[in-house]
Amino acid sequence: MSDAYAASERVPLRLRLSRRGIDGVTLLIVPSVLFVLALFIYPFLYGLALSFAPKEGGWLANYQKFFADPFYYDTIWKTLRLAVPVTIINVLLSIPIALRVRLMRHQRVLTTILVLPITLGTVLVADGLLTYLGPRGWLNRLVLDSGFSESPVHLVHNYWGVVLALVVSIFPFTFLLTLSSLTGIDPSLEGAASTLGATPRARFRYIVLPLLAPGLAINFCLSFVQAFSVFPSAVLLGDPAGTTRVISIAAYTAAFEQYDYSLASAIAMIMGLTQLAIVAGLLSSRGLFYRGSAAAAKG
Amino acid sequence: MSRDEPIGARLWAVTVWATVGFFILNLFAVIASVVVNSFGTRWFNTWLPAGFTTRWYVAAWGEFQLDQVLIVTLEVVTAVVALSALFGVPAAYALARRDFPGKRLVMLLFLLPLLVPPITFGIPLATVLYRIGLAGSLYGVIVANLVPTVPFVILVMIPFVEQIDPRIEAAARVFGAGTWRLFMTVLVPLLAPGILAALLLVLVRTIAMFELTFFTSGPTSQTLVVALYYAVSAAGIRSGQSIDAMAVIYMATTLIWLLVALRFVNPTQIVGRGRTG
Numbered sequence: 001m002s003d004a005y006a007a008s009e010r011v012p013l014r015l016r017l018s019r020r021g022i023d024g025v026t027l028l029i030v031p032s033v034l035f036v037l038a039l040f041i042y043p044f045l046y047g048l049a050l051s052f053a054p055k056e057g058g059w060l061a062n063y064q065k066f067f068a069d070p071f072y073y074d075t076i077w078k079t080l081r082l083a084v085p086v087t088i089i090n091v092l093l094s095i096p097i098a099l100r101v102r103l104m105r106h107q108r109v110l111t112t113i114l115v116l117p118i119t120l121g122t123v124l125v126a127d128g129l130l131t132y133l134g135p136r137g138w139l140n141r142l143v144l145d146s147g148f149s150e151s152p153v154h155l156v157h158n159y160w161g162v163v164l165a166l167v168v169s170i171f172p173f174t175f176l177l178t179l180s181s182l183t184g185i186d187p188s189l190e191g192a193a194s195t196l197g198a199t200p201r202a203r204f205r206y207i208v209l210p211l212l213a214p215g216l217a218i219n220f221c222l223s224f225v226q227a228f229s230v231f232p233s234a235v236l237l238g239d240p241a242g243t244t245r246v247i248s249i250a251a252y253t254a255a256f257e258q259y260d261y262s263l264a265s266a267i268a269m270i271m272g273l274t275q276l277a278i279v280a281g282l283l284s285s286r287g288l289f290y291r292g293s294a295a296a297a298k299g
Numbered sequence: 300m301s302r303d304e305p306i307g308a309r310l311w312a313v314t315v316w317a318t319v320g321f322f323i324l325n326l327f328a329v330i331a332s333v334v335v336n337s338f339g340t341r342w343f344n345t346w347l348p349a350g351f352t353t354r355w356y357v358a359a360w361g362e363f364q365l366d367q368v369l370i371v372t373l374e375v376v377t378a379v380v381a382l383s384a385l386f387g388v389p390a391a392y393a394l395a396r397r398d399f400p401g402k403r404l405v406m407l408l409f410l411l412p413l414l415v416p417p418i419t420f421g422i423p424l425a426t427v428l429y430r431i432g433l434a435g436s437l438y439g440v441i442v443a444n445l446v447p448t449v450p451f452v453i454l455v456m457i458p459f460v461e462q463i464d465p466r467i468e469a470a471a472r473v474f475g476a477g478t479w480r481l482f483m484t485v486l487v488p489l490l491a492p493g494i495l496a497a498l499l500l501v502l503v504r505t506i507a508m509f510e511l512t513f514f515t516s517g518p519t520s521q522t523l524v525v526a527l528y529y530a531v532s533a534a535g536i537r538s539g540q541s542i543d544a545m546a547v548i549y550m551a552t553t554l555i556w557l558l559v560a561l562r563f564v565n566p567t568q569i570v571g572r573g574r575t576g
Contacts, residue, residue, distance in 0.1 A: 023397065025392070025393050025396060025397055025478060026393050026397045026399050027393070028389035028390055028392060028393040028478075029389075029390040029393045029394060029405060031386055031389075031390070032386045032387060032389075032390035032409070032449055032450075032453060033390075033405060033408065035386055035445070035449055036408055036409060036411075036412060036446070036449065036450065037408070039424060039427075039442065039443075039445070039446050040408075040411065040412045040420060040424070040446055041408070042427065043420065043423040043424040043426065043427040044420065044423055046423060046426070046427055047422070047423030047426060047427075048423075050423075050426065093318065096311075096315050097315055097318065097319055099315075100312060100315050100316070100319075101319075108565075108566065110319070111565075111566035111567060112561060112566045113323055113326070114566070115557070115566040115567075116326065116330070116554075116557075117326060119503055119507060119553055119554070119557045120330075120507065120550060120553055120554075121507035121508075121509055121524060121553075122509065123509050123524050123527050123528045123531070124333075124524075124527065124546055124549060124550060124553075125329070126531065127333065127527065127531045127542065127543070127546050128329035128330060128332065128333045128546070129329055130531070131329075131332045131333055131336050131539070131543065132325075132328055132329045132332045136342065136343060136344065137332060138328055138332055138346070139328075141344075141345075141346055168325075168326065168329070171322065176566075176567045179567070180567055200308060222414070225414070225415075225416055226416060228416075229416035229417075229418040229419060231418050231509075231510060232509055232528055235532060236528070236531050236532060248418045251418075251422050252422075255422055255425070255426065255514075256514070261426045261429075264422050264426070265422065265423055265426060267422075268419055268420075268422040268423055271418075271419050272415065272419045272420075275416075275419065
């Protein structure tokens with residue numbers, strides 16, 4: 001008892017707070033809240049303010065510059081042209097695969113393999129794909145040796161290199177999210193439908209898909225946001241001056257090559273707003289989906 | 300179940316597994332081609348290099364100053380892991396145990412840095428860090444990396460705290476333990492598996508965190524992944540084999556920790572942002 005008392009006296013903060021009647025436990029969040037406010041919220045507001053204080057011109061000059069010059073506004077279109085197809089491919093592929101894997105007994109081996117590209121990160125995946133897809137890589141060796149084509153297939157330093165890099169690094173993420181939403185659906189619901197004579201296709205169409213839809217919408221958003229913020233692979237595997245000059249490259253060049261932090265902040269804000277607009281659009285259509293429990297009525 | 304499946308369903312199953320197999324085969328081929336290239340001598344128009352050597356590793360070590368890069372990586376990772384635990388675990392405890400006005404707002408505040416991609420918040424963050432003179436140094440890299448990891452630790456730890464019976468804490472309080480003593484002698488030992496899992500995930504994520512480190516690092520504060528990016532983007536200058544040797548060193552560093560982490564966490568937790576964990 002006495003050393004416990006001594007221990008609490010060694011912490012004057014706790015004593016001071018308890019005298020004021022504030023629960024010391026609740027205050028444990030304060031350092032983290034302050035940290036996130038100072039290093040996440042404040043930079044965002046600072047960036048927003050900075051974007052309205054251009055190097056030259058009126059307060060909207062950065063935004064006018066962005067939306068008047070195709071060199072800038074085309075980056076949105078180029079990013080969407082990469083991110084939208086990749087996300088659709090990833091989400092559509094993940095559904096049938098997750099439906100199968102859900103029934104597997106040793107899922108862990110597969111999930112471990114799929115976690116590899118996520119853990120290794122986009123830079124390594126880009127470097128690996130450069131070697132693998134390059135003119136002297138194994139893929140072109142196979143293409144040439146099998147007589148499929150006379151000349152090597154060009155898959156690096158263009159649009160397709162980035163698409164493949166995004167599929168390799170984001171598909172595992174999309175898949176694992178789909179799998180976790182699927183595992184949340186009680187299998188006995190399907191069992192009941194099966195007993196009542198529903199075919200596999202009908203069970204998927206009328207039971208699984210409606211229950212999966214809200215999860216898929218969130219999954220689509222998270223995967224899309226990742227694909228939309230593509231950066232290293234667009235530089236390393238793509239054609240960063242042409243077809244894969246994505247919006248993050250424009251922001252990076254403005255900040256770290258032209259040292260125009262004001263323009264860079266404006267581009268970063270436009271990037272964030274585009275993501276937000278698409279995510280908000282998707283999630284607002286969630287109202288159309290079934291929102292009840294995916295578990296069976298009786299536990 | 301599979302015995303009475305119609306042919307169409309079986310064909311579908313075969314297609315699905317073939318797709319999975321194709322993906323994994325290519326994934327392994329990508330990794331293997333980096334490893335083979337890093338050990339190869341000359342590699343033109345053949346399936347395998349003409350001979351094998353380890354000299355690219357020696358070359359990469361010197362060319363890319365890997366000893367310095369590895370020390371920086373170690374310093375950044377250690378600091379990020381320790382500080383995110385110091386910030387995150389107490390906050391997770393408070394959020395799991397207390398209901399207070401504005402709690403949902405606080406949760407949203409912690410969710411945002413995990414949902415907004417680093418490239419979007421990295422540029423304003425780097426701008427601020429440059430203004431206050433932190434960017435370009437080791438401290439800037441550490442601070443920037445903490446922005447997503449502190450919320451990550453909080454969101455991973457909340458369910459672990461919720462699993463602990465509050466009566467154990469009540470008992471400790473009855474016997475006169477203060478918050479600090481309660482933490483050190485009751486909670487930390489009980490939370491050890493959760494803390495270990497969260498910190499291993501932070502470690503793996505920090506080694507691979509490219510964007511934030513890239514934006515805030517200077518010439519002497521590059522981590523391995525940033526050094527690798529610079530090497531690949533200047534590929535014309537360096538030989539491809541020594542770049543791949545560096546890539547293999549990076550892979551080895553990451554995969555060792557991934558294997559350690561997988562002993563304690565589920566693979567899905569690595570992609571989890573709190574929700575799947």
